[in-house]
Amino acid sequence: MAKASTKSGAVAERRPALAGREIAAAAVRVAVLPPAERISLRAPAGSVSALSKALGLTLPTKPKTSASKGGRTALWLGPDEWLVIDEAGKSPVADCAPVKALHSAVDISHRNVALAVTGSGAEATLSAGCPQDLSLAVFPVGAATRTILGKVEIVLLRTAPDAFRVECWRSFSDYVFEFLGEAAHDAAA
Amino acid sequence: MLLIRCPYCEEELPELEFRNAGEAHVVRSSHLADVSDQDFEEFFFIRTNPKGIIYERWRHIHGCARFFNAVRDTVSDKFLMTYKAGEPKPLLVSEPAKTAPAKPKAAAKPRSRKGDA
Numbered sequence: 223m224a225k226a227s228t229k230s231g232a233v234a235e236r237r238p239a240l241a242g243r244e245i246a247a248a249a250v251r252v253a254v255l256p257p258a259e260r261i262s263l264r265a266p267a268g269s270v271s272a273l274s275k276a277l278g279l280t281l282p283t284k285p286k287t288s289a290s291k292g293g294r295t296a297l298w299l300g301p302d303e304w305l306v307i308d309e310a311g312k313s314p315v316a317d318c319a320p321v322k323a324l325h326s327a328v329d330i331s332h333r334n335v336a337l338a339v340t341g342s343g344a345e346a347t348l349s350a351g352c353p354q355d356l357s358l359a360v361f362p363v364g365a366a367t368r369t370i371l372g373k374v375e376i377v378l379l380r381t382a383p384d385a386f387r388v389e390c391w392r393s394f395s396d397y398v399f400e401f402l403g404e405a406a407h408d409a410a411a
Numbered sequence: 412m413l414l415i416r417c418p419y420c421e422e423e424l425p426e427l428e429f430r431n432a433g434e435a436h437v438v439r440s441s442h443l444a445d446v447s448d449q450d451f452e453e454f455f456f457i458r459t460n461p462k463g464i465i466y467e468r469w470r471h472i473h474g475c476a477r478f479f480n481a482v483r484d485t486v487s488d489k490f491l492m493t494y495k496a497g498e499p500k501p502l503l504v505s506e507p508a509k510t511a512p513a514k515p516k517a518a519a520k521p522r523s524r525k526g527d528a
Contacts, residue, residue, distance in 0.1 A: 285421055
């Protein structure tokens, strides 16, 4: 297969999911974020400090929290699981590679698509499909969790009082985008 | 919506994030090959299915993805408590009368054996 495609001389063109799509409702804007480097990081408590040093940020150990530094964000997903997102173009996998402490770092950059939900109606938009309490008191800025939106699993990060980052699997991104679009128009009403 | 406390997330979260994973505290023998057919049947198929307090495994699948144990009332569907996997089975002080479900289980067993013969 690979040979045939190189012979035909086809130039691979990268077409990110949802590229260029955007929804702008009265109080909410749903936009596709540019591709980022991501890893799924699994490690026991004993490896956290070594990995934090290698990644250049302190891995959060409390539930529903995240840590951010220099364009890189680490989201607590479970007691030994993190999602590390790098928007500065540096590879977190490469940074973890020299760490001798027990860990597993898997590159999932292309598995996820990120959407930004911003505006005064952002919370209402997400609450249309997310069963968690997203009020600022319970879900403050920097809070991150894996949860569900409608019928699919998402990872949710609050980046500002009226801004969220929604990470979903690429194949679900169309559903998530349409869902948020419908919700955005409802939130505006 | 039913709220379930995840002992790992230390928070009450909506039931949509959780999935039931069967009865808790079913111990798998470390030398399964030596187990008699009858004991294996009990371990593999027979569950208490009580009316009242049940100890169950649950998984916070759309959250921290961890398995944990929960004590639930099958009549009211109320979660009495949840605790981390691996922790000992808690004794509920408020439920001394509910030791009764053990008896119907014992009565049910000979019945199933008769069915086999």
